[in-house]
Amino acid sequence: MATAKETGQNARMRELVDLIAEHNYNYYTLDKPTIGDKQWDELYDELVQLEKETGLILPESPTQRVGGDILKGFEPHRHLARLWSLDKAQDNEDLLAWNARVAKTIADYNAKNPDVTPLPDPSYVIELKFDGLTLNLTYDGGNLVQASTRGNGAVGEGILAQVKTIRSIPLTIPFTDGLIEVQGEGIMNLSVLEAYNVSAAEPLKNARNAAAGALRNQNPRITAERKLNAFFYNIGYAEGVSFENHEQLLQFLRDNRFKVNPFAVYCSTIEEVQAELELVAAGRSEHDFLIDGAVVKLTDMRTREALGYTDKFPRWAVAFKFEAEETTTILESVSWEVGRTGKITPVARVEAVDLAGVTVQNCTLNNMGDIERKNLKFALGTHVFIRRSNDVIPEILGKVDEEPGGEIVTPTECPSCGTALELRGAHLFCNNKLGCKPQTIGRITHFSSRDAMDIESFSIMTAEQLFDECEVRDPADLYALKYEQLIDLDRFGDRKAKKLLEALDKSKDRDLAAFLFALGIPNTGKATTKMLADHYGSLSAIREATVEELVGLPDVGGIVAESIYSYFRDPVAADSIDRMLALGVKAEAEQQAPVRTDSIFSGKTVVLTGTLSSMTRDEAAKKLEAVGAKISGSVSKKTDFVIAGESAGSKLTKARDLGVTVIEDEVELQRLLGE
Known part of the structure; x- marks a missing residue:
């Protein structure tokens, strides 16, 4: 019989498992953390200690997410319901042909079944097509009992130990009335890939291969190290559950704590679908994950059932494929360019290749350290992976195979002025500031x-x-x-x-914030220089600031503080500033009106995008700052509002992805500003 202490320990373990599961759901699924990292660690450490003391581990304990022993192999798993492939549309012509088949099938069904309620006119939902590894999760009585790959659609490989390491996947769900299979995609966020590659001995070449490789790695600890994510979008099998439309299905997934991507656009006509697909394609590179297209589905479940399936795919859905953003080509040569800070950057010349609708011939290589980590030191003349994202110069990800090639030679002198180069960290610099x-x-x-x-x-x-x-x-x-x-x-x-x-x-009349930004202080941008101007109020005070003072400012870390401090003590920079002041440059802080604190925008981070009809973006930014808003140039999880005008583009897409509040009505914006 259990002692009172053992009973209390077991109850506390149950409480901790539930508490941590709730916090994980808020953090990993909703992106709305409810406690800090320190408090989470304290709960987790307490649970680990109790498990050691009692020798008991609950099946859904979060301590089991870190990965266990290396597996000998993957066991086959037969799906309860088939995982179908999707028919593909390469262009609008293919999309319209699919839609014509849908319309004809609906018309034929209604004509042949006059005694039943007619199928409605087609309505559509557009979802993102994630580029990762398909997952099929099985829950029994609310507990995760199996996870598998797609395989051939009927039989996949069991990867339960690997999937348990993904913290956004619930180990238990509220639905406890029987068996259910939930389908989704395992992915690696691009920001996670970037962070992983900073310290990895061997960088991962792309997010898709990183996710697929981690989930099919027989060592779950390696899977856990990759910090994967997952989105869910379909229910293949469920006992005692039915839905009238796709919206109900997605809500069921959300209610059961599955991470559903917020992007789901409902359209009444195929013309609306075409217009929305153009926006999705334009904003694809703004996501923090790879997509290779969008999926168009009919929303009505009864219509889906009537249309049925071919041997390979459902007739009620189609995948609209985008042009590839990753491909392979030959690395032909490397040149070295000099930037305004003196940094020497290698630029690769590759054999011309079409990538996402653009002919690519130049790619970035960042620095010599990047070249060595990606095993490109002897890659001239070999095949390499390249990726284009965010409409910037494409980047080389790595070699396709280990074939030897010509050597990329590191320069010792500036390619422009011939000055001997200095290595600072992973970067080469030319110190000839005035003569280069x-x-x-x-x-x-x-x-x-x-x-x-x-x-x-x-x-x-x-x-x-x-x-x-x-x-x-x-x-x-x-x-x-x-x-x-x-x-x-x-x-x-x-x-x-x-x-x-x-x-x-x-x-000469430009304000202090603009002047500081114009100086080009290393590791600073508009937000930092404006914060310096607002905080110190004068150029002389900023020039006298110590590293200790600077580190205490919002969003200023040690590197940025040291950069600011060092810049103002550089004799060349100091002489330049003194000369400009003597020649009439004022560099005075803008007079700030008292900031209101009663606005919905007070203390919030706001991003402006697109064209506003009633004011410029700069005017809107000043009005928002006057009511206490912090203006940012990029959308992230920390963004509270996005103000979207005409032709908002990719920032609007990303805001919708992240569930950020979007204001598109200018009249509403003016009302919220108190005008």
């Missing part, structure tokens, strides 16, 4: 940009001409320019010379 042309051109162009000193009509061509013909080597040199120097320059003349001098004079 690409550095100077980059600094001056950045200094003059719209978000910085906003010097009208100033371009990289202007910077190059002033460097070559007026010996401009520093932003301060711009304010020393005279009409007599400019009038005789090629492509200048009276009008352009006066216009540039007027723009330079006007830029």
